[in-house]
Amino acid sequence: MTGVIRWDSDKECKLSKIDPSEDGGLTEESAKIKLAELSAELTELQELMYAAGANSVLTVFQGMDTGGKDGVIRDVMKALNPAGCSVTSFKVPSALEVQHDFLWRIHAAAPQKGRFGVFNRSHYEDVLVVRVHDIVPKAVCKKRYQHINNFEDLLVDSGVIILKFFLYISKDEQKTRLLKREEEPNKSWKLSVADWKERELWDTYMKTYEDVISNTSTKDAPWLIVPANHKWYRDYIVSKAIVEAIKPYKGAWKKKLVAQGDIMKRELEEAHVHEGGNGKKSDPNGKEAKKAGKANQEELDQKSVD
Ligand code: AMP
Numbered sequence: 001m002t003g004v005i006r007w008d009s010d011k012e013c014k015l016s017k018i019d020p021s022e023d024g025g026l027t028e029e030s031a032k033i034k035l036a037e038l039s040a041e042l043t044e045l046q047e048l049m050y051a052a053g054a055n056s057v058l059t060v061f062q063g064m065d066t067g068g069k070d071g072v073i074r075d076v077m078k079a080l081n082p083a084g085c086s087v088t089s090f091k092v093p094s095a096l097e098v099q100h101d102f103l104w105r106i107h108a109a110a111p112q113k114g115r116f117g118v119f120n121r122s123h124y125e126d127v128l129v130v131r132v133h134d135i136v137p138k139a140v141c142k143k144r145y146q147h148i149n150n151f152e153d154l155l156v157d158s159g160v161i162i163l164k165f166f167l168y169i170s171k172d173e174q175k176t177r178l179l180k181r182e183e184e185p186n187k188s189w190k191l192s193v194a195d196w197k198e199r200e201l202w203d204t205y206m207k208t209y210e211d212v213i214s215n216t217s218t219k220d221a222p223w224l225i226v227p228a229n230h231k232w233y234r235d236y237i238v239s240k241a242i243v244e245a246i247k248p249y250k251g252a253w254k255k256k257l258v259a260q261g262d263i264m265k266r267e268l269e270e271a272h273v274h275e276g277g278n279g280k281k282s283d284p285n286g287k288e289a290k291k292a293g294k295a296n297q298e299e300l301d302q303k304s305v306d
């Protein structure tokens with residue numbers, strides 16, 4: 001896939017090899033046209049997945065402040081029917097959450113069958129921010145990699161399609177975005193001193209991201225590194241990755257729906273018989289059954305007159 005780097009489990013991640021300004025040779029206009037096509041496909045796929053109820057999707061979004069997590073959720077996920085979708089934003093763990101293992105709150109938010117789950121930050125904060133700030137010892141974080149891999153393996157075995165996105169922006173782009181927020185009154189709610197403080201730890205964050213990606217990208221739960229300096233390219237790449245990951249399941253979902261439909265039609269036929277109809281297949285709207293019901297009623301009415 002152009003632009004997005006699907007990280008192989010056996011390779012060491014080196015972010016310096018990736019250009020966060022990459023645009024895949026696209027223009028903003030052409031990327032937006034492609035996104036619209038992908039969005040239509042995503043809408044259709046989500047409906048099928050919901051109806052089939054065999055799988056679910058979990059998309060995890062990680063990135064530095066201003067990296068575009070909120071933006072991509074807004075721009076790409078608007079293709080989804082909200083009724084089949086849940087977005088969970090993970091903040092500093094609450095007093096109750098810290099009393100549990102780090103995956104407790106994450107597992108509770110995992111999508112049920114047929115649903116689309118979106119994580120804005122995730123269990124990866126438990127091997128990123130806590131390590132950068134030395135809140136949790138390195139050895140404990142290393143062990144968490146294994147817990148994360150086992151946990152995601154369990155989800156995959158339960159029918160969850162997992163995609164983990166690292167929205168990769170440059171340090172310069174972050175500065176531009178932070179300063180721009182200060183100029184826009186509607187963005188004031190996003191202003192935070194902490195963002196500037198975290199920025200000072202940029203290099204440590206990048207190194208930690210590399211370590212995390214190298215240790216937790218697996219065949220069935222891969223990390224995808226998204227060049228995210230261009231918002232329109234980021235949106236296109238994320239949408240494309242999701243559609244490509246889900247599409248192979250389309251045939252199986254359709255098959256399940258046809259089989260389910262056959263069972264339901266047989267049940268309906270039987271139900272029509274009990275209602276007094278003749279149970280014919282050629283009576284999809286129950287007209288014959290209704291007619292038969294009416295005749296029965298007329299017969300009863302006649303008897304009561306007699
Ligand atoms: P935001 O996404 O900008 O609303 O910020 C959420 C904050 O919560 C970020 O600073 C995260 O680093 C922090 N956070 C999320 N999960 C954890 C965690 N497990 N441990 C510590 N901090 C976390």
Ligand code: MG
Pocket residue numbers: 065066192195
């Ligand atoms: Mg923030």
